[in-house]
Amino acid sequence: GRALVVLLLSATVSLLGGLIFGYELGIISGALLQLQTDFQLSCFKQEVLVSAVLIGALLASLAGGILIDRHGRRRAILVSNLVLLVGSLILTLARSFTVLVIGRMTVGFATSVSSMACCIYVSEMVAAHQRGLLVSLYEVGITVGILLSYALNYIFADVDEGWRYMFGLAIAPTVMQFLSILFLPVNPVKLSSWDSDCQKGLIPLQDTGDRAAAKREPYQEKHYSFLDLFRTRDNMRRRTLVGLGLVLFQQFTGQPNVLGYASKIFHSVGFQSNSSAILASVGLGAIKVVATLVAMALADKAGRRVLLMAGCVVMAISVTTVGLTSRMAPLAMARDCKAATGPNASHSLTQHTLTRVFPQSAVSPVPPASGAAKSQAGPGFAATRGLTKVFASTQSKEVVPNSSLSQKRDLVGQSKKGTLESTGPPLGAAPWAQHTVLNWITLLSMMAFVSAFSIGFGPMTWLVLSEIYPAGIRGRAFAFCNSFNWAGNLLISLSFLDLIDAIGFSWMFLLYGLVGVMAVIFIYLFVPETKGQSLEEIDQQFSRKR
Secondary structure: OHHHHHHHHHHHHHHHHHHHHHHHHHHHHHHHHHHHHHOOOOHHHHHHHHHHHHHHHHHHHHHHHHHHHHHOHHHHHHHHHHHHHHHHHHHHOOOOHHHHHHHHHHHHHHHHHHHHHHHHHHHHHOOHHHHHHHHHHHHHHHHHHHHHHHHHHHHOOOOOOHHHHHHHOOHHHHHHHHHHHHOOOOOHHHOOOHHHHHHOOOOOOOOHHHHHHHHHHHHHOOOOOHHHHHOOHHHHHHHHHHHHHHHHHHHHOOHHHHHHOHHHHHHHOOOOHHHHHHHHHHHHHHHHHHHHHHHHHHOOOOOHHHHHHHHHHHHHHHHHHHHHHHHHOOOOOOOOOOOOOOHHHHHOOOOOOOOOOOOHHHOOOOOOOHHHHHOOOOOHHHHOOOOOHHHHHHOOOOOOOOHHHHHHOOOOOOOEOOEOOOOOOOHHHOHHHHOHHHHHHHHHHHHHHHHHHHHOHHHHHHHHHOOOOOHHHHHHHHHHHHHHHHHHHHHHHHHHHHHHHHHOHHHHHHHHHHHHHHHHHHHHHHOOOOOOOOHHHHHHHHHHOO
16 A cells, blocks of 8 residues: 555656646746736846746756755755745735746746656656656646646636736645655665665565665765766766757757747748637647657657657658748748837737637727726737747847738737727738648648657656666756756747748758757667666666767
8 A cells, every 4th residue: 555655646746746847837928918017017028037937947957956966856846845835925926027037036946946856756766667657747747737827827817916826826736746745755865774664565666676776776876976977987978968969959859939939830821810829829738738648658668769769750750841831831920029018008909819719709899998908918929928939029120031921910919099809810811821731731740749749858858867867966967957958948949030030930940850850860879778677777787888
């Protein structure tokens, strides 16, 4: 009975850790709609507010590894939960822009530490044949968290100061995770009494070989300095190459942009405005959840390497397809940040707003009273904006290949003499109306890309990272790779519109396809298969191989 309890609690910790992370990433998209009118936020301030999470996460990547290695994984998760509670309270009670930024940075720091510690802790707690399943559960949590945040964005869209509820609701899963981990044993790597627990049969999770290894590990544990990551000792340099390669290819295959700009890409290929915002966020979100569940089921059967390579191949094919279809049916990508300049800013409701789009009549054809409109106001970008999407608006110029085309399909939306338009521009008037087949090919390619990412790079990168390093430096190594992940994410997001300006939308996606091919070659040459092996066996395999 105890073994099952520990297994279930480990699964709960992994799932809740991911859920909180995904929720914090997704919730800002809906909160920004209201925050920009409540606090009169300019475009720059909106960017600062969204990037505050990234800054906090980057800081955590630099400092969190030391916390995880010095004080143990379990304690790191407990501390991150407490910090997250503080951050959520700051956000819920915020009365000024500065306090909001501090709150978002605190939340970013906490979720980043928690994400690293959860993956490592769970990978060390469970047997080799269950490790893929339980660590992948973290990624499932992220996708569910993002979907949940979109649902709550929708529910609180019309509530006065609804953003306070959005930020405050993160407290519930945080408390649940805190309580779950209190009942779990301290990490085996850090505790010498682990072997007595094993002898008492309290934690019969590990198979015999694993148990013997776990009992030996506290006495055998080697001590590493941070610089050992770049030395040949125990083949650490190759492990670092594998870790960095995976996190950078994960970003440079264009994932932040394909997800962050999904609704824009759908508008650009001619999908109707209101439905496209829902399609992009909820539709792709649901596909992500299903695909991640598939990855979770296959991680310990097919293996990490197979899933990574298969995912990369599909990603490369699908972004190349999007690139080719957009050459035949040209796309317009426009800057889409709208600053709230005054109380009447709420009347510049965009044509692609998130507000209650399920019943079509809910988007009122007459301007609502200022108070009611406040919650609806906002840039079209906020409808389905993920974490990184805001960075697009740092560009000062509109990036539109064809200005006459952009006038026909004003992506940003205009305030039409104080009246609101409930539908987008008629399809018949648009030059892309003839390209129905291409539009569907693009949509299916986007779905394939999201599925492939959620089966391969999404969960497997973190699973492999939590396995390939020795226990003594696992926290710092994971954090080091994670910092490159955040930096890569930032770089890709910031450069998107500039690159489109320089080389064009279709070439941009063809470039992502090329990177995908390079990623397949990298995985084939450098990433070992780790399924079914204990962490000790993986360590020995790496130490021996040159």
